[in-house]
Amino acid sequence: MSGGAERRLPGHYLKSKEMYSLPGLVEYRPVARYLFSAGQAQSRFLDGLKEGKILGKRCPRCGRVYVPPRSYCEYCMAPTSEWVELPGTGEVHTAVVSYISTFRERMEKPEIVAVIKLDAPGYTKGGYEFAGLFHKLCNVEPEDVISGRAIGMRVKPRWRPPEERKGDVNDIECFEPVES
Amino acid sequence: MSRRVAIIGVGWYGFKPSIPDLSFREMMFEASMRAAEAAGVDLRKDVDAFVSSQEDYWEGIAISDEFAPEPIGGVLRPTFTVAGDGLQGLAQAYMLIKTGYFDVVLVESHAKPSDILSLDKIYELALDPVNIRPLSPSNPLFTAGLDAVAYMSRTGLEREDLAFIAVKNRVQGLRNPRASYAAKISLEEVLEAEAYIYPMTRYEVAGFTDAAITVILASEDVARRFTDNPVWVSGVGWSTETGTGALAWHEWGRMKSMRMAADMAYRTAGVKPSQIDLAEVEDRFSFMEPLTLEEARLAPEGGAAKMAREGVFSPDGSLPVNPSGGSLAMGVALEATGLARLLEAYLQLVGAAGPHQVEATRALVASWRGPPTYTSMAVVLESEDAL
Amino acid sequence: MRPNIHVKNKVAVVGAGLTLFRRRMLETPRELAWEAASMALESAGLTLKDIDCIVIGTAPDAFDGVHLNGEYLADGAGGVNKPTVRVYVGGGTGVFVPIAAWWHVASGLCRTVLAVAEEKMSPAHPHPQGVFAYIWDPVLERPLGPNLIWIFALEMRRYMHKCGAKKEDIALVSVKNKANALDHPAAQAAAKITVEDVLNSEVLVWPVNRLDISPVSDGAAALVLASENEARRITDSPVWVEGVGFTLDNTHWYNRELGYPRYVQYAARMAYKMAGIERPWREIDVAEPYDPFDYKELHHIEGLMLARPCEAPKLLKEGHFNRDGDLPTSPSGGLLGVGNPIAAAGVMKVAELFWQLRYEAGARQVKKPVHRGVAQAWGDLMQAGTVIVLGN
Numbered sequence: 022m023s024g025g026a027e028r029r030l031p032g033h034y035l036k037s038k039e040m041y042s043l044p045g046l047v048e049y050r051p052v053a054r055y056l057f058s059a060g061q062a063q064s065r066f067l068d069g070l071k072e073g074k075i076l077g078k079r080c081p082r083c084g085r086v087y088v089p090p091r092s093y094c095e096y097c098m099a100p101t102s103e104w105v106e107l108p109g110t111g112e113v114h115t116a117v118v119s120y121i122s123t124f125r126e127r128m129e130k131p132e133i134v135a136v137i138k139l140d141a142p143g144y145t146k147g148g149y150e151f152a153g154l155f156h157k158l159c160n161v162e163p164e165d166v167i168s169g170r171a172i173g174m175r176v177k178p179r180w181r182p183p184e185e186r187k188g189d190v191n192d193i194e195c196f197e198p199v200e201s
Numbered sequence: 202m203s204r205r206v207a208i209i210g211v212g213w214y215g216f217k218p219s220i221p222d223l224s225f226r227e228m229m230f231e232a233s234m235r236a237a238e239a240a241g242v243d244l245r246k247d248v249d250a251f252v253s254s255q256e257d258y259w260e261g262i263a264i265s266d267e268f269a270p271e272p273i274g275g276v277l278r279p280t281f282t283v284a285g286d287g288l289q290g291l292a293q294a295y296m297l298i299k300t301g302y303f304d305v306v307l308v309e310s311h312a313k314p315s316d317i318l319s320l321d322k323i324y325e326l327a328l329d330p331v332n333i334r335p336l337s338p339s340n341p342l343f344t345a346g347l348d349a350v351a352y353m354s355r356t357g358l359e360r361e362d363l364a365f366i367a368v369k370n371r372v373q374g375l376r377n378p379r380a381s382y383a384a385k386i387s388l389e390e391v392l393e394a395e396a397y398i399y400p401m402t403r404y405e406v407a408g409f410t411d412a413a414i415t416v417i418l419a420s421e422d423v424a425r426r427f428t429d430n431p432v433w434v435s436g437v438g439w440s441t442e443t444g445t446g447a448l449a450w451h452e453w454g455r456m457k458s459m460r461m462a463a464d465m466a467y468r469t470a471g472v473k474p475s476q477i478d479l480a481e482v483e484d485r486f487s488f489m490e491p492l493t494l495e496e497a498r499l500a501p502e503g504g505a506a507k508m509a510r511e512g513v514f515s516p517d518g519s520l521p522v523n524p525s526g527g528s529l530a531m532g533v534a535l536e537a538t539g540l541a542r543l544l545e546a547y548l549q550l551v552g553a554a555g556p557h558q559v560e561a562t563r564a565l566v567a568s569w570r571g572p573p574t575y576t577s578m579a580v581v582l583e584s585e586d587a588l
Numbered sequence: 589m590r591p592n593i594h595v596k597n598k599v600a601v602v603g604a605g606l607t608l609f610r611r612r613m614l615e616t617p618r619e620l621a622w623e624a625a626s627m628a629l630e631s632a633g634l635t636l637k638d639i640d641c642i643v644i645g646t647a648p649d650a651f652d653g654v655h656l657n658g659e660y661l662a663d664g665a666g667g668v669n670k671p672t673v674r675v676y677v678g679g680g681t682g683v684f685v686p687i688a689a690w691w692h693v694a695s696g697l698c699r700t701v702l703a704v705a706e707e708k709m710s711p712a713h714p715h716p717q718g719v720f721a722y723i724w725d726p727v728l729e730r731p732l733g734p735n736l737i738w739i740f741a742l743e744m745r746r747y748m749h750k751c752g753a754k755k756e757d758i759a760l761v762s763v764k765n766k767a768n769a770l771d772h773p774a775a776q777a778a779a780k781i782t783v784e785d786v787l788n789s790e791v792l793v794w795p796v797n798r799l800d801i802s803p804v805s806d807g808a809a810a811l812v813l814a815s816e817n818e819a820r821r822i823t824d825s826p827v828w829v830e831g832v833g834f835t836l837d838n839t840h841w842y843n844r845e846l847g848y849p850r851y852v853q854y855a856a857r858m859a860y861k862m863a864g865i866e867r868p869w870r871e872i873d874v875a876e877p878y879d880p881f882d883y884k885e886l887h888h889i890e891g892l893m894l895a896r897p898c899e900a901p902k903l904l905k906e907g908h909f910n911r912d913g914d915l916p917t918s919p920s921g922g923l924l925g926v927g928n929p930i931a932a933a934g935v936m937k938v939a940e941l942f943w944q945l946r947y948e949a950g951a952r953q954v955k956k957p958v959h960r961g962v963a964q965a966w967g968d969l970m971q972a973g974t975v976i977v978l979g980n
Contacts, residue, residue: 029773030606030607030608030627030773031615031623031624031627032607032608032610032613032614032615032620032806032807033614034608034610034611034612034613034614035612035613035614036612037612040612040710045331047330047331047334047335048713049330049653051322051650051653052319052322052325053258053261053319053322053323054317054319054322055261055316055317055318056316056318057224057261057316057726057727058220058222058223058224058225058316059224059727060222060224060226060227061222061223061227062227063224063727063728067727088843089840091226091271092226092230093227093230093234093272095270095271095272095274095276095838097245098233098234098237098243098245098274100234114746114842114845114846115742115743115745115746115749115846116742116745117742117745117793117795118791118793118794119735119737119738119741119792119793120792120793120794121735121737121793122733122735123718123721123733123734123735124715125715125718134734134738134741134742134793135742136742136746136846137842148845149844149845149848150843150844150845151844152843153843154842155729155734155842157732166745166794167794167795172746172749189731190727190728190729190731191731191732251836256649256655256656257648257649257650257655258655258656261726262722262723262724263649263650263722264647264648264678264723264967264968266676266677266836266968266972267723267839267968267969268839269836270836270837270839271838271839271840275836276836276837276838277835277836277837277838277850277854278835278836279833279834279835279855279858280834280835280836281676281684281688281834281836282677283673283674283675283676284656284658284674284675284676285673285674289673292673293675293688293691295695296691296694296697297691297695298695299694299697300596300691300694300695301596302862323655326653326654326655327654327655327656327659327660329654329660330653330654330711331616437697438671439672439673440669440670440671440672441642441659441662441669441670441671441672442668442669443662443663443668444618444659444660444661444662444664444667444668445654445656445659445660445662447668450663450668457669458669461669462671465671469697570656570659574656574659575659576659576662576672
């Protein structure tokens with residue numbers, strides 16, 4: 022491909038309308054259904070959520086408390102041992118404002134999505150690794166994300182009422198700012 | 202091609218039709234810890250690269266290799282996935298060591314078919330979307346039936362010849378703790394059982410099993426530091442006969458990819474088929490065991506089924522074939538099936554097979570990825586006693 | 589891993605091929621693979637008979653809508669009746685395909701390897717974004733209804749916070765790459781745009797606007813790699829694989845700092861060590877860092893140690909990374925300009941180094957003399973780094 026520009030490359034572009042009017046177009050919807058085993062660590066974690074608790078699991082070697090918990094420490098390759106209940110508080114590591122849904126449809130009301138760095142023992146302050154969750158924020162305005170005020174903000178979980186909890190990560194409705 | 206490659210440890214977990222209490226990741230961890238213990242290796246310090254073997258739709262996760270590193274020790278290490286059978290993963294590890302740059306490489310594969318609720322539809326999803334899927338074959342494994350019929354008509358075999366393989370392997374499996382589908386059955390029971398894919402009945406088609414297997418390989422000099430009982434990976438081979446979109450090109454009733462994979466494994470090992478004294482080979486459909494043996498030149502064309510009935514391939518015969526019970530007794534562990542065969546051959550060569558131990562020093566391990574694909578893998582393993 | 593060992597068998601890239609990258613293509617995935625593969629063979633003056641082994645790369649099967657997609661592509665990729673394997677590290681697959689081809693040859697097992705990557709995102713319907721709904725942890729993440737752009741936006745926001753980078757600083761990457769792509773014959777999204785155009789494009793997930801992102805594409809790309817003996821027979825100007833590196837970080841991307849990609853740095857260190865490079869910011873002449881999003885190029889430049897952490901936005905503004913700059917990055921136009929058929933885009937980047945190092949890049953040829961280049965891709969949940977160093 023010397024020169025690059027002069028050579029015409031293979032392939033034929035189709036406009037959307039052209040593609041949908043192609044003869045022999047086959048529509049197929051994959052039937053892919055699964056029943057995932059959450060396993061030892063995640064199952065207990067989900068039970069904890071139902072009780073309004075955020076549970077972590079400690080590595081006996083390095084002392085990291087994992088949230089979400091795992092059955093093994095990925096840095097030491099040792100089975101994790103004791104369960105630790107965390108206060109649930111933490112700070113916003115990063116946050117964004119989403120205007121689109123999973124399937125890229127425009128949403129009426131934007132959502133604030135964040136990585137929450139939880140207060141948990143076993144990590145160096147300001148270190149690369151931390152215990153944390155991926156979740157949504159409420160009582161935080163898009164402007165707080167854009168200005169940067171939201172980052173580093175102290176937050177706590179807002180739990181759904183006990184009767185609505187299902188042992189699901191959505192038992193936490195969202196994280197919200199800790200009142201000062 | 203100077204450095205030899207050894208297996209220094211193998212670990213496994215599962216081999217049950219369903220393991221609801223552990224996630225696939227926890228199964229991977231259990232297998233990897235056992236392999237590390239067997240090899241005397243610290244997974245976080247001694248391993249140069251990690252290979253996982255899996256496929257997205259078996260896992261139910263797009264980009265499933267995201268989940269590979271944590272349970273096998275591969276976090277922040279050279280870790281990658283082969284979208285293929287564990288033996289293809291093993292071949293990559295073999296090559297990595299042969300470059301001279303890597304000394305210890307871990308290979309992992311796992312399967313949790315019990316998590317999949319629509320397994321037949323997942324198989325259907327592997328068929329060509331334009332040419333074959335619109336035909337909505339009621340059983341997406343139908344290509345195996347076509348191959349079985351073509352094989353029978355080429356060799357003059359009868360249904361009894363194929364059914365006998367199911368009897369042999371399911372009964373042999375009774376001595377193997379990993380063989381969840383072992384059964385004391387008779388030829389009549391196999392022949393009279395419910396038809397599954399003509400010409401095969403339910404007993405002639407392997408079930409599915411949840412399993413995780415981890416194998417640790419090392420270069421020769423490093424292997425000696427860890428073990429005094431290495432098993433040598435003397436040769437590897439793998440081949441694809443045709444893409445799944447081109448079934449029309451497939452040579453029905455043959456396994457051309459198996460022939461090519463086995464020939465490559467013998468060539469890289471520098472051994473002749475006649476030197477093989479143990480075979481752990483593909484048998485997820487009854488006809489595949491004799492066909493594989495023929496394609497791998499361990500039996501003459503059309504002669505394997507007869508040799509099986511004469512006892513040549515029995516545990517006390519001159520060439521034991523699938524003394525583990527094979528996939529017919531152990532179940533198909535999706536992409537971990539090749540490593541299941543390798544695990545069994547390895548245990549035989551180090552004398553740790555337990556109740557189903559046979560005498561052997563040089564094994565052919567062979568697996569196949571279908572249906573509906575036509576990729577085969579073969580490995581020649583040798584114990585320290587193989588001369 | 590052995591330090592300071594010279595890999596016994598040297599490996600060279602001797603041919604490259606590409607299809608057009610477009611939003612929708614008439615060709616089936618297998619046909620796209622065949623087009624790229626046959627062009628790569630032709631450019632090396634070889635036929636399929638001369639090829640010992642095949643390596644295939646394609647990212648999630650869900651795009652093509654085919655389970656066991658490597659098997660499906662095998663005949664288009666020339667993999668029939670040959671040792672064929674598909675390797676996979678998510679979005680990092682593109683650069684990983686030539687890395688896997690490298691060990692096929694460096695091991696001595698294969699003399700020549702055809703490395704083919706293909707992606708056809710258009711069959712996923714109504715929008716390929718839907719496929720990304722299934723990349724998450726099925727228990728802890730999927731119930732939140734995540735969108736792939738979320739995690740990029742989260743990473744970008746963190747990078748901006750950590751480095752004090754502004755959206756307009758980052759948008760310059762998109763402006764540069766889309767302009768570079770005007771000279772690329774495969775380009776899908778080449779354009780003369782301004783920073784304002786980026787800032788005024790639709791906000792998807794703040795801070796990510798539509799023009800911060802590479803397009804959805806169909807396309808294929810292929811390379812031919814060969815042992816030293818074969819390479820010298822095939823061409824007078826082989827381009828050598830001097831180093832390869834690859835790393836996977838943990839799955840729990842929300843359990844670590846998102847402002848700096850340590851997974852790229854680890855992979856880069858491995859590749860530089862193999863190549864004997866100690867000061868990459870001086871020893872690398874041209875780079876193709878992975879740029880599915882504009883901030884990603886800056887993030888990856890820092891991970892590749894071509895700039896200090898947080899220094900890339902400033903160097904970008906000074907023109908350091910322009911085609912006539914001191915260290916041109918994405919002279920091809922990158923994913924932002926040429927397009928992003930995932931695995932094929934990574935191979936396109938390695939192909940660009942191949943052409944640059946042979947002084948065959950035509951209007952895209954960088955101004956400075958070139959001896960060594962680095963290409964990199966990223967993948968999975970902010971996890972995978974794949975790095976290859978080529979030299980002439």
